[in-house]
Amino acid sequence: MSRLLTLILAANVVAGISFAEEIGDAEAGKKIFSSCKGCHQIGAGAKDRIGPHLNGIFGRRAAAHDGFAYSNSMQRAGNDGLIWTVETLDAYVENPRALVSKTRMSFRGVKDAADRANLLAYLRGFSANPSNLPEAEPTARATDHDLDPEILALKGDPEYGEYLSSECLTCHQSDGSAEGIPSITRWPVEDFVVAMHAYKRKLRPHPVMQMMAGRLNDDEIAALAAYFKDLD
Template identity: 80%
Template sequence: MRVASLFKIALAVLFAASASHAAEAGDPEKGKIVYSKCKGCHQIGEGAVDRIGPHLNAVFGRRAAAHDGFAYSKSMQRAGVDGLIWTAKTLDAYIENPRALVSKTRMSFRGMDDPEDRANLLAYLRAFSDDPSNLPEAEPTARGTDHDLDPEILALQGDPDYGEYLSSECVTCHQADGSAEGIPSITQWPEEDFVVAMHAYKRKLRPHPVMQMMAGRLNDEEIAALAAFFKDLQ
Protein backbone atom coordinates (compact mmCIF):
# COMPACT_ATOMS: atom_id res chain seq x y z
CA MET A 1 0.00 0.00 0.00
CA ARG A 2 1.36 3.45 -0.85
CA VAL A 3 2.47 5.41 2.20
CA ALA A 4 0.35 8.41 1.18
CA SER A 5 -2.78 6.23 1.11
CA LEU A 6 -1.80 4.72 4.45
CA PHE A 7 -1.52 8.18 5.96
CA LYS A 8 -5.01 9.13 4.76
CA ILE A 9 -6.46 5.96 6.26
CA ALA A 10 -4.56 6.62 9.49
CA LEU A 11 -5.97 10.11 9.80
CA ALA A 12 -9.50 8.82 9.27
CA VAL A 13 -9.03 6.20 11.98
CA LEU A 14 -7.53 8.67 14.42
CA PHE A 15 -10.19 11.32 13.91
CA ALA A 16 -12.93 8.70 14.30
CA ALA A 17 -11.70 7.91 17.81
CA SER A 18 -13.41 9.30 20.87
CA ALA A 19 -12.43 12.74 22.13
CA SER A 20 -10.73 11.31 25.21
CA HIS A 21 -8.81 8.78 23.14
CA ALA A 22 -7.80 11.44 20.66
CA ALA A 23 -6.41 13.54 23.48
CA GLU A 24 -4.40 10.56 24.69
CA ALA A 25 -3.18 9.66 21.22
CA GLY A 26 -2.40 13.17 20.03
CA ASP A 27 -3.36 15.10 16.93
CA PRO A 28 -1.46 14.03 13.79
CA GLU A 29 -2.20 17.29 11.99
CA LYS A 30 -0.59 19.26 14.81
CA GLY A 31 2.13 16.62 14.93
CA LYS A 32 3.00 17.35 11.32
CA ILE A 33 3.84 20.90 12.41
CA VAL A 34 5.91 19.67 15.36
CA TYR A 35 7.75 17.34 12.96
CA SER A 36 9.40 20.40 11.41
CA LYS A 37 11.86 20.14 14.33
CA CYS A 38 12.86 16.67 13.14
CA LYS A 39 12.93 16.95 9.36
CA GLY A 40 16.42 18.41 9.20
CA CYS A 41 17.74 14.94 10.08
CA HIS A 42 14.85 12.51 9.44
CA GLN A 43 12.60 11.95 6.44
CA ILE A 44 9.20 10.27 6.55
CA GLY A 45 6.56 9.31 4.02
CA GLU A 46 6.69 8.04 0.47
CA GLY A 47 10.20 8.07 -0.94
CA ALA A 48 11.82 8.77 2.44
CA VAL A 49 15.50 7.91 2.69
CA ASP A 50 18.09 7.92 5.44
CA ARG A 51 19.84 11.23 6.06
CA ILE A 52 21.79 12.24 9.16
CA GLY A 53 19.28 10.03 10.96
CA PRO A 54 17.32 7.03 9.67
CA HIS A 55 13.99 7.55 7.94
CA LEU A 56 11.04 7.10 10.28
CA ASN A 57 8.62 5.02 8.24
CA ALA A 58 7.44 1.96 10.21
CA VAL A 59 9.37 2.98 13.32
CA PHE A 60 6.61 1.78 15.68
CA GLY A 61 7.16 -1.81 16.77
CA ARG A 62 10.72 -1.84 15.44
CA ARG A 63 13.64 -2.87 17.60
CA ALA A 64 16.14 -0.08 18.21
CA ALA A 65 19.00 -0.02 15.67
CA ALA A 66 17.22 -2.61 13.50
CA HIS A 67 16.76 -0.48 10.36
CA ASP A 68 19.06 -2.10 7.79
CA GLY A 69 21.71 0.02 6.16
CA PHE A 70 21.97 2.78 8.76
CA ALA A 71 25.12 3.19 10.85
CA TYR A 72 23.81 3.43 14.41
CA SER A 73 25.89 4.44 17.40
CA LYS A 74 27.22 1.69 19.62
CA SER A 75 24.91 2.86 22.39
CA MET A 76 21.86 2.50 20.16
CA GLN A 77 23.05 -0.93 19.02
CA ARG A 78 23.41 -1.98 22.66
CA ALA A 79 19.89 -0.74 23.37
CA GLY A 80 18.56 -2.84 20.52
CA VAL A 81 20.35 -5.98 21.66
CA ASP A 82 19.07 -5.21 25.14
CA GLY A 83 15.50 -5.43 23.88
CA LEU A 84 14.44 -1.81 23.38
CA ILE A 85 11.39 -1.69 21.10
CA TRP A 86 10.02 1.58 19.78
CA THR A 87 6.51 1.97 21.18
CA ALA A 88 4.51 5.08 22.04
CA LYS A 89 5.97 4.98 25.55
CA THR A 90 9.61 4.40 24.65
CA LEU A 91 9.53 6.89 21.80
CA ASP A 92 7.96 9.43 24.14
CA ALA A 93 10.81 8.90 26.63
CA TYR A 94 13.41 9.16 23.88
CA ILE A 95 11.96 12.32 22.34
CA GLU A 96 11.66 13.93 25.78
CA ASN A 97 15.36 13.35 26.52
CA PRO A 98 17.30 11.22 24.03
CA ARG A 99 20.37 10.74 26.20
CA ALA A 100 18.32 9.77 29.21
CA LEU A 101 17.11 6.67 27.38
CA VAL A 102 20.13 5.92 25.17
CA SER A 103 23.29 7.41 26.62
CA LYS A 104 25.86 8.48 24.00
CA THR A 105 23.28 8.52 21.23
CA ARG A 106 24.52 10.53 18.27
CA MET A 107 21.19 12.31 17.91
CA SER A 108 21.97 15.95 18.67
CA PHE A 109 18.36 16.90 19.47
CA ARG A 110 18.18 18.13 23.07
CA GLY A 111 14.66 16.89 23.70
CA MET A 112 11.07 18.06 23.74
CA ASP A 113 9.64 19.06 27.12
CA ASP A 114 5.99 19.64 26.15
CA PRO A 115 4.03 16.35 26.55
CA GLU A 116 1.28 17.59 24.21
CA ASP A 117 3.80 18.30 21.46
CA ARG A 118 5.27 14.83 21.94
CA ALA A 119 1.84 13.19 21.81
CA ASN A 120 1.00 15.06 18.61
CA LEU A 121 4.34 14.18 17.04
CA LEU A 122 3.90 10.51 17.91
CA ALA A 123 0.40 10.49 16.39
CA TYR A 124 1.92 11.86 13.18
CA LEU A 125 4.76 9.33 13.15
CA ARG A 126 2.34 6.50 14.01
CA ALA A 127 0.42 7.13 10.80
CA PHE A 128 3.43 5.91 8.81
CA SER A 129 3.68 2.57 10.61
CA ASP A 130 1.96 -0.69 9.71
CA ASP A 131 -1.10 -0.48 11.95
CA PRO A 132 -1.79 3.14 12.87
CA SER A 133 -5.05 2.29 14.64
CA ASN A 134 -3.23 0.21 17.24
CA LEU A 135 -2.99 2.82 19.99
CA PRO A 136 -1.78 2.78 22.68
CA GLU A 137 1.01 0.23 22.35
CA ALA A 138 2.23 -2.10 25.06
CA GLU A 139 3.78 -0.81 28.26
CA PRO A 140 7.29 0.59 27.81
CA THR A 141 10.34 -1.61 28.32
CA ALA A 142 12.72 1.27 28.96
CA ARG A 143 12.47 4.81 30.25
CA GLY A 144 14.84 7.68 30.80
CA THR A 145 17.24 7.04 33.65
CA ASP A 146 20.34 9.21 33.50
CA HIS A 147 19.15 12.34 35.20
CA ASP A 148 17.23 11.03 38.17
CA LEU A 149 19.97 8.76 39.51
CA ASP A 150 21.28 10.00 42.85
CA PRO A 151 24.56 11.91 42.21
CA GLU A 152 26.02 10.23 45.30
CA ILE A 153 25.67 6.86 43.55
CA LEU A 154 27.47 8.17 40.46
CA ALA A 155 30.20 9.62 42.69
CA LEU A 156 31.08 6.28 44.32
CA GLN A 157 34.66 5.20 43.58
CA GLY A 158 34.61 1.50 42.82
CA ASP A 159 37.40 -0.94 43.68
CA PRO A 160 38.44 -2.65 40.42
CA ASP A 161 39.98 -5.61 42.27
CA TYR A 162 36.69 -6.24 44.01
CA GLY A 163 35.00 -5.75 40.65
CA GLU A 164 37.18 -8.46 39.13
CA TYR A 165 36.13 -10.82 41.94
CA LEU A 166 32.46 -10.04 41.25
CA SER A 167 32.76 -10.27 37.46
CA SER A 168 32.73 -14.06 37.12
CA GLU A 169 28.98 -14.16 36.53
CA CYS A 170 29.16 -11.26 34.07
CA VAL A 171 31.74 -12.89 31.82
CA THR A 172 29.75 -16.09 31.50
CA CYS A 173 27.71 -14.13 28.93
CA HIS A 174 29.65 -10.94 28.15
CA GLN A 175 32.99 -11.67 26.50
CA ALA A 176 35.95 -10.41 28.50
CA ASP A 177 37.86 -9.70 25.26
CA GLY A 178 35.21 -7.16 24.23
CA SER A 179 33.70 -9.18 21.38
CA ALA A 180 29.95 -8.84 20.90
CA GLU A 181 28.46 -11.88 19.21
CA GLY A 182 24.78 -11.50 20.02
CA ILE A 183 25.49 -10.10 23.49
CA PRO A 184 26.72 -6.51 23.79
CA SER A 185 30.24 -5.85 25.01
CA ILE A 186 30.65 -4.14 28.38
CA THR A 187 34.45 -3.96 28.19
CA GLN A 188 35.83 -0.41 28.46
CA TRP A 189 32.41 1.07 29.10
CA PRO A 190 32.59 4.52 30.73
CA GLU A 191 31.89 4.03 34.44
CA GLU A 192 28.90 6.36 34.48
CA ASP A 193 27.24 4.54 31.57
CA PHE A 194 27.76 1.20 33.32
CA VAL A 195 26.36 2.45 36.62
CA VAL A 196 23.34 4.11 35.01
CA ALA A 197 22.54 0.97 33.01
CA MET A 198 22.81 -1.35 36.00
CA HIS A 199 20.58 0.82 38.16
CA ALA A 200 18.07 0.97 35.31
CA TYR A 201 17.97 -2.83 35.39
CA LYS A 202 17.56 -2.79 39.18
CA ARG A 203 14.56 -0.51 38.78
CA LYS A 204 13.22 -2.61 35.88
CA LEU A 205 13.41 0.33 33.51
CA ARG A 206 15.58 -1.66 31.14
CA PRO A 207 13.82 -4.78 29.90
CA HIS A 208 16.16 -7.79 30.01
CA PRO A 209 14.80 -10.12 32.75
CA VAL A 210 18.14 -11.87 33.42
CA MET A 211 19.91 -8.54 33.78
CA GLN A 212 17.12 -7.31 36.04
CA MET A 213 17.70 -10.33 38.26
CA MET A 214 21.49 -9.98 38.25
CA ALA A 215 21.47 -6.25 38.93
CA GLY A 216 18.88 -6.74 41.67
CA ARG A 217 21.42 -8.78 43.64
CA LEU A 218 24.01 -6.00 43.63
CA ASN A 219 24.33 -3.05 45.98
CA ASP A 220 25.63 0.38 44.99
CA GLU A 221 29.25 -0.35 45.97
CA GLU A 222 29.29 -3.62 44.02
CA ILE A 223 27.96 -1.94 40.89
CA ALA A 224 30.62 0.77 41.23
CA ALA A 225 33.30 -1.90 41.62
CA LEU A 226 32.18 -3.72 38.48
CA ALA A 227 32.10 -0.43 36.58
CA ALA A 228 35.68 0.32 37.68
CA PHE A 229 36.85 -3.15 36.63
CA PHE A 230 35.24 -3.24 33.20
CA LYS A 231 36.26 0.35 32.38
CA ASP A 232 39.94 -0.60 32.13
CA LEU A 233 39.62 -4.22 31.04
CA GLN A 234 41.72 -4.81 27.94
Template identity: 45%
Template sequence: MRNKILVALSLATGCLALPALAQEADLAAGEKVWKRCAACHMIGDGAENRVGPELNGIIGRKAGGLEGFKYSDAMVKAGEEGLVWDNEQLHAYLENPKKMVPGTKMAFAGLRKVEDRDAVVAYIDANGGEAAQ
Protein backbone atom coordinates in the same frame (compact mmCIF):
# COMPACT_ATOMS: atom_id res chain seq x y z
CA MET B 1 -34.86 28.08 32.80
CA ARG B 2 -34.05 28.35 29.09
CA ASN B 3 -31.02 30.53 29.88
CA LYS B 4 -29.74 27.98 32.39
CA ILE B 5 -30.00 25.23 29.80
CA LEU B 6 -28.18 27.35 27.22
CA VAL B 7 -25.42 28.16 29.71
CA ALA B 8 -25.09 24.49 30.65
CA LEU B 9 -24.90 23.47 26.99
CA SER B 10 -22.32 26.17 26.28
CA LEU B 11 -20.18 25.04 29.19
CA ALA B 12 -20.47 21.40 28.19
CA THR B 13 -19.53 22.10 24.58
CA GLY B 14 -16.66 24.31 25.67
CA CYS B 15 -15.32 21.56 27.91
CA LEU B 16 -15.44 19.13 25.00
CA ALA B 17 -13.31 21.51 22.95
CA LEU B 18 -10.60 21.81 25.63
CA PRO B 19 -8.98 18.41 24.95
CA ALA B 20 -8.85 19.24 21.24
CA LEU B 21 -7.19 22.56 22.01
CA ALA B 22 -4.71 20.82 24.30
CA GLN B 23 -3.93 18.29 21.56
CA GLU B 24 -3.36 21.09 19.06
CA ALA B 25 -1.01 22.79 21.52
CA ASP B 26 0.88 19.51 22.05
CA LEU B 27 1.19 18.99 18.31
CA ALA B 28 2.39 22.56 17.81
CA ALA B 29 5.00 22.04 20.53
CA GLY B 30 5.90 18.68 18.98
CA GLU B 31 6.34 20.24 15.57
CA LYS B 32 8.72 22.77 17.09
CA VAL B 33 10.78 20.04 18.80
CA TRP B 34 10.58 17.86 15.68
CA LYS B 35 12.63 20.45 13.78
CA ARG B 36 15.62 19.20 15.78
CA CYS B 37 14.89 15.64 14.64
CA ALA B 38 14.23 16.60 11.02
CA ALA B 39 17.91 17.23 10.40
CA CYS B 40 18.34 13.43 10.30
CA HIS B 41 14.84 11.88 10.11
CA MET B 42 11.73 12.15 7.95
CA ILE B 43 8.16 11.11 8.68
CA GLY B 44 4.92 11.23 6.73
CA ASP B 45 4.16 10.93 3.01
CA GLY B 46 7.29 10.62 0.93
CA ALA B 47 9.57 10.04 3.93
CA GLU B 48 12.95 8.57 3.10
CA ASN B 49 15.96 7.47 5.07
CA ARG B 50 18.54 10.15 5.73
CA VAL B 51 21.37 10.00 8.23
CA GLY B 52 18.71 8.38 10.43
CA PRO B 53 15.88 6.08 9.35
CA GLU B 54 12.50 7.40 8.28
CA LEU B 55 10.08 7.01 11.18
CA ASN B 56 6.81 5.97 9.53
CA GLY B 57 5.36 3.06 11.48
CA ILE B 58 8.04 3.18 14.18
CA ILE B 59 5.52 2.44 16.96
CA GLY B 60 5.46 -1.34 17.24
CA ARG B 61 8.59 -1.84 15.14
CA LYS B 62 11.58 -3.79 16.38
CA ALA B 63 14.62 -1.58 16.99
CA GLY B 64 16.99 -1.79 14.04
CA GLY B 65 14.25 -3.40 11.98
CA LEU B 66 13.53 -1.04 9.08
CA GLU B 67 14.46 -2.66 5.77
CA GLY B 68 16.99 -0.67 3.77
CA PHE B 69 18.58 1.30 6.60
CA LYS B 70 22.10 0.53 7.85
CA TYR B 71 21.79 0.58 11.64
CA SER B 72 24.63 0.35 14.11
CA ASP B 73 25.41 -3.13 15.37
CA ALA B 74 24.25 -1.92 18.81
CA MET B 75 20.78 -0.98 17.52
CA VAL B 76 20.39 -4.26 15.64
CA LYS B 77 21.43 -6.14 18.78
CA ALA B 78 18.92 -4.15 20.89
CA GLY B 79 16.17 -5.24 18.51
CA GLU B 80 17.32 -8.84 18.57
CA GLU B 81 17.21 -8.68 22.36
CA GLY B 82 13.58 -7.57 22.28
CA LEU B 83 13.55 -3.76 22.06
CA VAL B 84 10.34 -2.77 20.30
CA TRP B 85 9.49 0.90 19.95
CA ASP B 86 6.45 2.11 21.86
CA ASN B 87 5.81 5.49 23.46
CA GLU B 88 7.59 4.51 26.69
CA GLN B 89 10.67 3.21 24.89
CA LEU B 90 10.80 6.26 22.61
CA HIS B 91 10.65 8.54 25.67
CA ALA B 92 13.55 6.70 27.29
CA TYR B 93 15.59 6.69 24.09
CA LEU B 94 14.95 10.36 23.35
CA GLU B 95 16.03 11.30 26.86
CA ASN B 96 19.51 9.83 26.36
CA PRO B 97 20.05 7.68 23.24
CA LYS B 98 23.62 6.65 24.05
CA LYS B 99 22.67 5.56 27.57
CA MET B 100 19.76 3.42 26.39
CA VAL B 101 21.59 1.89 23.41
CA PRO B 102 25.34 2.22 23.97
CA GLY B 103 27.03 2.22 20.58
CA THR B 104 24.11 3.75 18.68
CA LYS B 105 25.06 5.86 15.66
CA MET B 106 22.59 8.53 16.73
CA ALA B 107 24.73 11.54 17.62
CA PHE B 108 21.85 13.48 19.21
CA ALA B 109 22.47 14.06 22.93
CA GLY B 110 18.80 13.79 23.89
CA LEU B 111 15.82 15.81 25.08
CA ARG B 112 16.15 16.61 28.78
CA LYS B 113 12.66 18.05 29.27
CA VAL B 114 9.81 15.57 29.71
CA GLU B 115 7.48 18.05 27.98
CA ASP B 116 9.69 18.06 24.88
CA ARG B 117 9.73 14.26 24.76
CA ASP B 118 5.95 14.11 25.26
CA ALA B 119 5.41 16.66 22.51
CA VAL B 120 7.70 15.07 19.93
CA VAL B 121 6.34 11.57 20.55
CA ALA B 122 2.79 12.96 20.09
CA TYR B 123 3.97 14.60 16.87
CA ILE B 124 5.48 11.33 15.64
CA ASP B 125 2.24 9.47 16.51
CA ALA B 126 0.13 12.02 14.65
CA ASN B 127 2.30 12.14 11.54
CA GLY B 128 2.80 8.53 10.61
CA GLY B 129 4.64 7.00 13.55
CA GLU B 130 1.86 4.62 14.51
CA ALA B 131 2.20 1.11 13.16
CA ALA B 132 -0.07 0.27 10.24
CA GLN B 133 -3.15 -1.64 11.28
Protein backbone atom coordinates in the same frame (compact mmCIF):
# COMPACT_ATOMS: atom_id res chain seq x y z
CA MET C 1 -20.42 2.45 0.70
CA SER C 2 -18.12 5.32 -0.22
CA ARG C 3 -19.76 7.51 2.42
CA LEU C 4 -19.29 4.80 5.06
CA LEU C 5 -15.61 4.50 4.21
CA THR C 6 -15.23 8.28 4.49
CA LEU C 7 -16.84 8.24 7.94
CA ILE C 8 -14.56 5.43 9.10
CA LEU C 9 -11.46 7.25 7.91
CA ALA C 10 -12.62 10.44 9.58
CA ALA C 11 -13.19 8.57 12.84
CA ASN C 12 -9.69 7.14 12.67
CA VAL C 13 -8.20 10.60 12.18
CA VAL C 14 -10.12 11.92 15.20
CA ALA C 15 -8.97 8.93 17.28
CA GLY C 16 -5.39 9.59 16.28
CA ILE C 17 -5.62 13.26 17.25
CA SER C 18 -7.28 12.35 20.54
CA PHE C 19 -4.54 9.89 21.39
CA ALA C 20 -1.78 12.35 20.46
CA GLU C 21 -3.25 14.69 23.05
CA GLU C 22 -2.98 11.92 25.66
CA ILE C 23 0.81 11.94 25.19
CA GLY C 24 1.38 15.65 24.63
CA ASP C 25 0.84 18.53 22.22
CA ALA C 26 1.51 17.29 18.69
CA GLU C 27 1.68 20.81 17.25
CA ALA C 28 4.35 21.76 19.78
CA GLY C 29 6.08 18.46 18.98
CA LYS C 30 6.21 19.38 15.30
CA LYS C 31 8.34 22.39 16.20
CA ILE C 32 10.64 20.23 18.32
CA PHE C 33 11.01 17.79 15.43
CA SER C 34 12.63 20.56 13.38
CA SER C 35 15.87 19.80 15.23
CA CYS C 36 15.62 16.17 14.06
CA LYS C 37 15.16 16.99 10.36
CA GLY C 38 18.86 16.97 9.62
CA CYS C 39 18.85 13.18 10.02
CA HIS C 40 15.21 12.00 9.91
CA GLN C 41 12.19 12.53 7.68
CA ILE C 42 8.57 11.78 8.50
CA GLY C 43 5.27 12.00 6.65
CA ALA C 44 4.23 11.45 3.03
CA GLY C 45 7.20 10.65 0.80
CA ALA C 46 9.63 10.38 3.73
CA LYS C 47 12.93 8.69 2.90
CA ASP C 48 15.90 7.43 4.85
CA ARG C 49 18.67 9.95 5.34
CA ILE C 50 21.51 9.76 7.87
CA GLY C 51 18.87 8.14 10.07
CA PRO C 52 15.84 6.07 9.01
CA HIS C 53 12.51 7.72 8.29
CA LEU C 54 10.18 7.60 11.28
CA ASN C 55 6.85 6.66 9.73
CA GLY C 56 5.35 3.72 11.62
CA ILE C 57 7.95 3.84 14.40
CA PHE C 58 5.49 2.96 17.21
CA GLY C 59 5.22 -0.78 17.73
CA ARG C 60 8.19 -1.54 15.48
CA ARG C 61 11.14 -3.61 16.63
CA ALA C 62 14.42 -1.68 16.79
CA ALA C 63 16.52 -1.98 13.60
CA ALA C 64 13.60 -3.61 11.75
CA HIS C 65 13.13 -1.00 9.02
CA ASP C 66 14.21 -2.78 5.83
CA GLY C 67 16.94 -1.25 3.74
CA PHE C 68 18.57 0.92 6.41
CA ALA C 69 22.11 0.14 7.61
CA TYR C 70 21.75 0.17 11.40
CA SER C 71 24.69 0.07 13.79
CA ASN C 72 25.64 -3.26 15.30
CA SER C 73 24.46 -2.01 18.69
CA MET C 74 21.02 -1.09 17.36
CA GLN C 75 20.72 -4.44 15.59
CA ARG C 76 21.67 -6.20 18.81
CA ALA C 77 19.01 -4.24 20.71
CA GLY C 78 16.43 -5.30 18.15
CA ASN C 79 17.52 -8.92 18.37
CA ASP C 80 17.17 -8.67 22.15
CA GLY C 81 13.55 -7.63 21.65
CA LEU C 82 13.57 -3.84 21.96
CA ILE C 83 10.24 -2.49 20.68
CA TRP C 84 9.61 1.21 20.17
CA THR C 85 6.81 2.21 22.56
CA VAL C 86 6.03 5.46 24.33
CA GLU C 87 8.17 4.31 27.26
CA THR C 88 11.20 3.13 25.27
CA LEU C 89 11.11 6.04 22.82
CA ASP C 90 10.87 8.46 25.74
CA ALA C 91 13.95 6.88 27.32
CA TYR C 92 15.83 6.90 24.00
CA VAL C 93 15.00 10.52 23.18
CA GLU C 94 15.99 11.57 26.70
CA ASN C 95 19.36 9.80 26.52
CA PRO C 96 20.06 7.56 23.51
CA ARG C 97 22.80 5.73 25.43
CA ALA C 98 20.28 4.59 28.04
CA LEU C 99 18.99 1.99 25.60
CA VAL C 100 21.68 1.65 22.93
CA SER C 101 25.14 2.33 24.29
CA LYS C 102 26.96 2.71 20.99
CA THR C 103 24.21 4.16 18.86
CA ARG C 104 25.47 6.19 15.90
CA MET C 105 22.89 8.88 16.62
CA SER C 106 25.01 11.88 17.60
CA PHE C 107 22.32 13.49 19.72
CA ARG C 108 22.61 14.45 23.37
CA GLY C 109 18.93 13.97 24.08
CA VAL C 110 15.89 16.04 25.06
CA LYS C 111 16.00 16.55 28.82
CA ASP C 112 12.65 18.29 29.29
CA ALA C 113 9.88 15.72 29.87
CA ALA C 114 7.16 17.95 28.39
CA ASP C 115 9.18 18.51 25.22
CA ARG C 116 9.68 14.75 24.86
CA ALA C 117 5.96 14.12 25.36
CA ASN C 118 5.11 16.68 22.70
CA LEU C 119 7.64 15.22 20.27
CA LEU C 120 6.26 11.70 20.78
CA ALA C 121 2.71 12.99 20.27
CA TYR C 122 3.82 14.37 16.91
CA LEU C 123 5.62 11.18 15.89
CA ARG C 124 2.62 9.11 17.02
CA GLY C 125 0.48 10.70 14.33
CA PHE C 126 2.52 8.86 11.68
CA SER C 127 2.00 5.35 13.11
CA ALA C 128 -1.02 3.05 12.93
CA ASN C 129 -3.37 3.14 15.92
CA PRO C 130 -4.01 -0.06 17.90
CA SER C 131 -7.68 -0.70 18.65
CA ASN C 132 -7.47 -0.18 22.41
CA LEU C 133 -5.71 3.17 22.72
CA PRO C 134 -4.45 4.58 24.96
CA GLU C 135 -4.13 1.73 27.47
CA ALA C 136 -2.23 -0.99 25.64
CA GLU C 137 1.23 -1.32 24.16
CA PRO C 138 2.77 0.13 22.12
CA THR C 139 1.28 3.32 23.48
CA ALA C 140 0.82 2.74 27.20
CA ARG C 141 2.63 5.41 29.15
CA ALA C 142 4.53 4.08 32.14
CA THR C 143 5.49 5.96 35.26
CA ASP C 144 8.47 8.29 35.16
CA HIS C 145 11.67 6.32 34.68
CA ASP C 146 14.26 9.10 35.08
CA LEU C 147 17.42 7.95 36.80
CA ASP C 148 18.01 9.80 40.06
CA PRO C 149 21.06 12.11 39.73
CA GLU C 150 22.17 10.88 43.15
CA ILE C 151 22.62 7.41 41.66
CA LEU C 152 24.89 8.80 38.94
CA ALA C 153 26.85 10.68 41.61
CA LEU C 154 27.71 7.54 43.61
CA LYS C 155 31.45 6.84 43.79
CA GLY C 156 31.98 3.15 43.27
CA ASP C 157 34.71 1.09 44.94
CA PRO C 158 36.70 -0.61 42.13
CA GLU C 159 38.03 -3.31 44.49
CA TYR C 160 34.49 -4.24 45.45
CA GLY C 161 33.63 -4.10 41.76
CA GLU C 162 36.37 -6.59 41.01
CA TYR C 163 34.92 -8.93 43.63
CA LEU C 164 31.48 -8.63 42.01
CA SER C 165 32.72 -8.93 38.43
CA SER C 166 33.09 -12.71 38.17
CA GLU C 167 29.53 -13.23 36.90
CA CYS C 168 29.95 -10.44 34.34
CA LEU C 169 33.14 -12.02 33.06
CA THR C 170 31.49 -15.36 32.37
CA CYS C 171 30.14 -13.69 29.20
CA HIS C 172 31.98 -10.41 28.69
CA GLN C 173 35.70 -10.53 27.87
CA SER C 174 38.04 -8.66 30.20
CA ASP C 175 40.37 -7.80 27.29
CA GLY C 176 37.62 -5.76 25.63
CA SER C 177 36.99 -8.13 22.72
CA ALA C 178 33.40 -8.30 21.54
CA GLU C 179 32.65 -11.49 19.64
CA GLY C 180 28.87 -11.71 19.73
CA ILE C 181 28.68 -10.02 23.15
CA PRO C 182 29.41 -6.30 23.52
CA SER C 183 32.48 -5.23 25.46
CA ILE C 184 32.02 -3.45 28.80
CA THR C 185 35.74 -2.93 29.41
CA ARG C 186 36.79 0.74 29.76
CA TRP C 187 33.20 1.94 29.49
CA PRO C 188 32.62 5.46 30.88
CA VAL C 189 31.08 5.16 34.33
CA GLU C 190 27.91 7.05 33.42
CA ASP C 191 27.29 4.84 30.36
CA PHE C 192 27.68 1.70 32.47
CA VAL C 193 25.41 2.92 35.27
CA VAL C 194 22.70 4.19 32.90
CA ALA C 195 22.72 0.92 30.95
CA MET C 196 22.54 -1.28 34.05
CA HIS C 197 19.66 0.68 35.54
CA ALA C 198 17.86 0.50 32.18
CA TYR C 199 18.12 -3.30 32.42
CA LYS C 200 17.05 -3.14 36.06
CA ARG C 201 13.90 -1.21 35.09
CA LYS C 202 13.38 -3.53 32.10
CA LEU C 203 13.76 -0.73 29.56
CA ARG C 204 16.52 -2.71 27.86
CA PRO C 205 14.95 -6.04 26.92
CA HIS C 206 17.70 -8.68 27.34
CA PRO C 207 16.22 -11.15 29.92
CA VAL C 208 19.56 -12.37 31.29
CA MET C 209 20.82 -8.83 31.81
CA GLN C 210 17.51 -7.87 33.39
CA MET C 211 17.94 -10.73 35.86
CA MET C 212 21.58 -9.87 36.59
CA ALA C 213 20.92 -6.15 37.03
CA GLY C 214 17.88 -6.89 39.17
CA ARG C 215 20.15 -8.59 41.74
CA LEU C 216 22.36 -5.51 42.14
CA ASN C 217 21.79 -2.49 44.33
CA ASP C 218 22.88 1.04 43.41
CA ASP C 219 26.26 0.80 45.21
CA GLU C 220 27.08 -2.52 43.56
CA ILE C 221 26.34 -1.13 40.10
CA ALA C 222 28.55 1.88 40.87
CA ALA C 223 31.34 -0.43 42.04
CA LEU C 224 31.18 -2.51 38.85
CA ALA C 225 31.22 0.67 36.76
CA ALA C 226 34.32 1.89 38.61
CA TYR C 227 36.07 -1.46 38.12
CA PHE C 228 35.34 -1.90 34.41
CA LYS C 229 36.17 1.76 33.64
CA ASP C 230 39.89 1.22 34.27
CA LEU C 231 40.20 -2.48 33.51
CA ASP C 232 43.29 -3.17 31.37
